[in-house]
Amino acid sequence: MEKSKKTDMSFIVSMNDDLLQNILLRLPAKPFAFASCVNRSWNIVCNHILSRPKLVSAFSRNPNQLKAAQEVLDKALSEPIRPDFVIANMTSGKMEETLSLITKRVGSRVPVVVSLVGGVLGKEACNDKAGEVTLYDEGPQSFAILLTVGYLPGIKVDVIPVIQAKEETEAMIGDRFVMDIRNFVSAVSDQAAPACLMLFGEGTYATEPIIRKLDYAMPPETIIVGNQKGEFLHKRANESRNVQLPHKDESRVLAGLIFARDRHKPIQAGRVQFHTAISRGVSSVDLSYKVANAIYGLPKCPATLMTAKRIGEAEVLNGNQILDDIEANQLGNPLKEPGLYIGVIKRRKYYVGLEQKPKIMSSLVFHEVTGADEQYLLVSGAGIKTCDQFQPYIPDLKVAEASLSDVSSQLRNIVSKPNKREVVGGFVFAGIGRGESFFGRLNADSSPFLENFPELRFGGVFCDGEIGRSLSGEEGEEKEESCRQRCLHVVSSVYLIVSYACS
Structure with a gap:
């Protein structure tokens, strides 16, 4: 019996590389890992399979x-x-x-x-x-x-x-x-x-x-x-x-x-x-606003209450007025709830560690509109500042x-x-x-x-x-x-x- 085992092992070790590779290719991951440790020749074939x-x-x-x-x-x-x-x-x-x-x-x-x-x-x-x-x-x-x-x-x-x-x-x-x-x-x-x-x-x-x-x-x-x-x-x-x-x-x-x-x-x-x-x-609605006032919610459930002005206008709009304005621009089509977002351009200074000169980067960040009333528009998330500009987006x-x-x-x-x-x-x-x-x-x-x-x-x-x-690049924007x-x-x-x- 011992002689038969030695003969079988000798045959397995002496197999040519093509036959050996054909066998090893069929192994699951764990037996394959064990096979790669049999000897140097087997390890080379295994490495070739995993090239x-x-x-x-x-x-x-x-x-x-x-x-x-x-x-x-x-x-x-x-x-x-x-x-x-x-x-x-x-x-x-x-x-x-x-x-x-x-x-x-x-x-x-x-x-x-x-x-x-x-x-x-x-x-x-x-x-x-x-x-x-x-x-x-x-x-x-x-x-x-x-x-x-x-x-x-x-x-x-x-x-x-x-x-x-x-x-x-x-x-x-x-x-x-x-x-x-x-x-x-x-x-x-x-x-x-x-x-x-x-x-x-x-x-x-x-x-x-x-x-x-x-x-x-x-x-x-x-x-x-x-x-x-x-x-x-x-x-x-x-x-x-x-x-x-x-x-x-x-x-x-x-x-x-x-x-x-x-x-x-x-x-x-x-x-x-x-x-x-x-x-x-999503696609953008052809309206642009500037944040007039932003109030943050609790850190564990970040949300922002805000009012806004249309770009180039002085009137401050409350939450209901902003939604009415967007809906009117949609040719009277009712807005689906949920499904309205604002894309806020956050132009901020950034640096890492002890960098001497902070650099300015503009990021477009989406916030879902979750509610509105006669005072504020309520959106998810935080980090919105007064004078940030935004556009509405819809699915x-x-x-x-x-x-x-x-x-x-x-x-x-x-x-x-x-x-x-x-x-x-x-x-x-x-x-x-x-x-x-x-x-x-x-x-x-x-x-x-x-x-x-x-x-x-x-x-x-x-x-x-x-x-x-x-x-994303927008036409008509300044170079920076x-x-x-x-x-x-x-x-x-x-x-x-x-x-x-x-x-």
Whole structure:
């Protein structure tokens, strides 16, 4: 019997590389990891198999949270992969249990983010069919979990959290977050900034100014995407504990999944690229206002009471008058509630740490209109100042459909023949107001992927406050105002696409 075992082992070790690769390709992630440790020859074959990046997503509607998590983990780890990061998005349930299960399956060295969201989209683990689950359409009792596992050779990944102490201001934690990101990048990369930031926010008052500071501090080539409002747990790479709860005088604000190019693998790092595309879902009403007075609400539930003047006019309008003015400009069409937003141009001075000269940056930030009376217009969020200018915006299906077509074209351009690139994965941050209820059809936000890459295992979430870095220029503006940063969107979908240079 012992002689037979030795003969079998001798045969396995002596297999030619082509046969060995064909066998190893069929292994799930964990047995594949063990196989890579057999000997140097096997390790070389395993490294060859994993020479290309992978971004695998799968979701489950199983109402049993534990079984659903097992299903998506089994699907994502059913092929050879060495996870560089894991993201789990849930519509409800206990995040601690999911984080613990993921860590048990992928190991303690892998950074993980678990978040609660308003819905998920992608392909189901059980049948590979495209689908979506939103709390808006299916009710708060529905459950779904989406798992995304990534392997990006040449890219270093970790989670950096923003935890706010009771005495800390938004400026202080924003500076610390920027410096933590820069320190991580300088430790692992020859680049000055990360290639991509994926953000998961708690929806506190502090998230918006931090995101705008990131927009200021990071160079234009850094991709910034994410979800501004939600709940999250995280585990950093090599962190021993599964869950780190904040101190009683601290609160979670944000977690950033940081993607930096590895200085030790410059060739592989250059082959992986991140791209963004944005499908807008609102159009502006042809009116411009200036804030006459702004009163803030409570920090834990940020809101602003305001009055305004039309640009060039002296009369101060109360909340009801502003709504009447907008409705009249809509040719008498009644405004849908909810669904009215104001886009505020916030022209602010920015600096990080001990920078000597603050710089001015203009950001377009959306605030939802939540009420009005004979005194004030009530909008969500804070940070609005007297003399800020704004325009009304309303959801627009025609704009959204046309914009989806543009996104589909952008995806096709990524893999055009001269570029010799291959799309290996994608992730969508879609506004919670979209989905079937907005488009009147299923899988609209998935369509750019389904039309161009039907076999791609993409994923995405429906969220309240999608983040996507973009620029908007308005005709007739002065030169210094012509470039308005726009990181925060409404009724839009932000697409993160990962591509790979094939040659």
